[in-house]
Amino acid sequence: MSVGASVPAVEVKDLNIAFKTAAGVINVVQNVSFTIGKGECLAVVGESGAGKSVSALATIGLLVKDQSIVTGSVLFRGEELLGRPESYMRKIRGGGISMIFQEPLSALNPVTTIGEQIAEVLVAHGRAGWGEANKKAIEFLELVEIAQAPQRVKQYPHQLSGGMRQRAMIAMALAGEPELIIADEPTTALDVTIQAQVLDLLRRTTRERGTALMLITHDLGVVAETADRIAVMYAGQIVEEGPAKEVLRAPASPYALDLIASIPSYARRGKGLTTIQGAVPSPANFPSGCRFHPRCRFAVKACAASVPDLAPRTGDRSVRCFRADEIKGRLA
Amino acid sequence: MSATTQGQLPVSESPWQQARRRFMQTRMGPGGLVILASIFVFVIIGSLVLPYDFYVVPQPDEIRFIGRPPAWGRPFGETGMLQLDVMTLVANGGRTSLIIGFATAIGSITIGTLVGVIAGFLGGKIDSYLMRLADVFLMIPSLFVILFLARIFQGEGGGGVWSLVLVFVAFGWMGLARLVRGQVLAIREMEFVEAARALGVPPLRIALRHILPNAIGPLVVSAPFIVGGAIISEAFISYLGFGINPAVPTWGNIISESAKFLQQGNWWWIGFPGLFIVLTALSVNMIGDTLRSALDPRGRK
Numbered sequence: 001m002s003v004g005a006s007v008p009a010v011e012v013k014d015l016n017i018a019f020k021t022a023a024g025v026i027n028v029v030q031n032v033s034f035t036i037g038k039g040e041c042l043a044v045v046g047e048s049g050a051g052k053s054v055s056a057l058a059t060i061g062l063l064v065k066d067q068s069i070v071t072g073s074v075l076f077r078g079e080e081l082l083g084r085p086e087s088y089m090r091k092i093r094g095g096g097i098s099m100i101f102q103e104p105l106s107a108l109n110p111v112t113t114i115g116e117q118i119a120e121v122l123v124a125h126g127r128a129g130w131g132e133a134n135k136k137a138i139e140f141l142e143l144v145e146i147a148q149a150p151q152r153v154k155q156y157p158h159q160l161s162g163g164m165r166q167r168a169m170i171a172m173a174l175a176g177e178p179e180l181i182i183a184d185e186p187t188t189a190l191d192v193t194i195q196a197q198v199l200d201l202l203r204r205t206t207r208e209r210g211t212a213l214m215l216i217t218h219d220l221g222v223v224a225e226t227a228d229r230i231a232v233m234y235a236g237q238i239v240e241e242g243p244a245k246e247v248l249r250a251p252a253s254p255y256a257l258d259l260i261a262s263i264p265s266y267a268r269r270g271k272g273l274t275t276i277q278g279a280v281p282s283p284a285n286f287p288s289g290c291r292f293h294p295r296c297r298f299a300v301k302a303c304a305a306s307v308p309d310l311a312p313r314t315g316d317r318s319v320r321c322f323r324a325d326e327i328k329g330r331l332a
Numbered sequence: 333m334s335a336t337t338q339g340q341l342p343v344s345e346s347p348w349q350q351a352r353r354r355f356m357q358t359r360m361g362p363g364g365l366v367i368l369a370s371i372f373v374f375v376i377i378g379s380l381v382l383p384y385d386f387y388v389v390p391q392p393d394e395i396r397f398i399g400r401p402p403a404w405g406r407p408f409g410e411t412g413m414l415q416l417d418v419m420t421l422v423a424n425g426g427r428t429s430l431i432i433g434f435a436t437a438i439g440s441i442t443i444g445t446l447v448g449v450i451a452g453f454l455g456g457k458i459d460s461y462l463m464r465l466a467d468v469f470l471m472i473p474s475l476f477v478i479l480f481l482a483r484i485f486q487g488e489g490g491g492g493v494w495s496l497v498l499v500f501v502a503f504g505w506m507g508l509a510r511l512v513r514g515q516v517l518a519i520r521e522m523e524f525v526e527a528a529r530a531l532g533v534p535p536l537r538i539a540l541r542h543i544l545p546n547a548i549g550p551l552v553v554s555a556p557f558i559v560g561g562a563i564i565s566e567a568f569i570s571y572l573g574f575g576i577n578p579a580v581p582t583w584g585n586i587i588s589e590s591a592k593f594l595q596q597g598n599w600w601w602i603g604f605p606g607l608f609i610v611l612t613a614l615s616v617n618m619i620g621d622t623l624r625s626a627l628d629p630r631g632r633k
Binding site for chain 2: 060062090091092093094095098099101103106107108109110111112113116120121124125151154155156158159169172173175176
């Protein structure tokens with residue numbers, strides 16, 4: 001993919017997130033860094049509880065302030081977002097960074113028309129007055145390829161199909177003309193044929209507009225078709241990061257390797273599917289050393305003793321593993 | 333609308349329109365509305381055609397404990413003692429009773445909603461102060477306060493309509509405030525509220541357009557019951573002789589007067605105002621019950 005942007009849309013550095021709980025402070029995300037260029041798509045992949053959604057919410061400043069500790073840096077338009085007051089973040093949300101949620105039916109207000117919910121975003125960011133915003137809402141529904149848009153704007157969420165609801169959510173996210181859209185599992189609630197259409201729409205509209213896309217998913221099929229870059233997360237850390245095609249073709253971290261090998265694919269037909277033993281550890285008791293080592297089939301003594309760094313490698317990639325060189329090329 | 337190849341879309345129906353349609357499809361809901369509307373028509377026209385002023389009622393020539401039963405020209409009969417037309421009393425009393433019922437409902441709902449939304453939306457200290465205030469009002473026995481205030485007002489010739497409404501509202505908002513607060517707390521955690529925040533919608537708009545419309549369902553259901561409850565409370569307090577000054581008729585104090593002469597067989601004197609109280613309470617309950625099922629999301633078609 002051509003990524004010719006000089007200034008990235010968003011630059012997250014050393015993001016650390018901890019939650020204050022009754023049992024004490026629990027670190028859920030550790031030293032997460034990523035950069036997304038204009039018009040580029042970064043897929044953040046990992047199991048449930050890996051810290052994907054929490055990282056996204058921290059980026060947009062939606063974590064409850066007195067229950068969480070967020071440190072590090074989120075640079076957007078060259079300005080730091082962390083620690084900004086709510087009034088500043090309100091302008092960023094929707095107008096600079098938008099978010100699309102997993103379940104469109106619960107993410108849309110049931111008693112308000114689709115049109116009003118799109119117009120509301122336009123008005124909130126001073127893109128139009130109410131009269132003009134209502135007309136523009138129709139244009140945005142047309143942009144997301146909803147047929148009969150002039151009638152659809154007057155409808156309520158329960159009158160739309162699942163795919164149309166998610167298209168309407170995309171229209172709302174695009175309405176504020178943001179430079180970054182965070183899509184948190186945008187297709188998980190949709191059936192397979194609609195998934196492909198909605199993903200394609202999301203990718204096309206963002207690319208055309210030069211909007212960066214942060215796609216949170218646990219579906220590697222989605223990643224292969226959509227993402228330019230991929231960040232694989234495990235237990236609150238990024239374990240591998242790089243161009244999506246390269247990482248999917250030749251993963252160099254054991255977790256990414258097993259994750260990819262556990263998905264049926266034509267290229268590896270005839271070979272058995274891999275399973276990863278055990279379960280994701282709870283943030284309250286992450287194992288010592290490499291957080292994946294208790295489940296890793298390549299683990300050696302060193303893995304339990306110290307945490308490997310996310311080390312840069314050739315081909316614009318970085319991997320968090322002591323044995324990356326041996327593991328790369330195991331797939332195929 | 334432009335015709336398209338996919339044909340006409342079904343008419344957009346908001347959840348409110350949907351609830352209204354489902355309300356009108358029942359027998360109970362429109363039935364209750366018809367009864368209540370009839371009572372209104374009777375009371376409004378009746379009190380205009382048959383005005384009543386206690387201070388210009390002529391003294392009867394002879395004192396009779398038994399009034400005259402219903403007949404042509406006096407369908408509700410006539411009272412004993414002052415020989416008043418019962419229909420005139422019921423129509424004029426109805427006006428007062430309905431004013432008390434609706435004023436109490438409007439007052440309690442306004443204050444309850446305001447307190448509930450503020451407490452639920454702002455949370456924190458303001459929330460706990462407002463809820464403790466509600467607790468304080470819940471702890472005071474309202475009947476005691478009403479009887480106490482009535483004693484004071486009685487020195488001035490009995491209580492007024494608005495002072496009674498004031499007391500009803502003062503002791504009627506707490507349950508509603510708790511109800512609304514609970515709704516607001518539940519709804520503000522819902523995903524569409526977070527989605528609105530994630531798209532930069534201002535907090536006031538989130539409160540008014542996203543949280544409030546989704547929170548007022550239970551409030552709408554409770555409104556008819558408050559109207560009925562206030563009318564019955566007034567009747568009950570007036571019956572005890574602590575309510576509205578008898579110079580201003582209400583259904584309650586008409587019954588209170590008539591009860592003194594019931595043993596003489598004046599069934600129409602107590603019967604007609606009683607019937608109107610029962611019909612009002614019945615109709616608002618029919619409306620309220622139907623609203624409850626019409627607004628229940630699990631029953632949506």
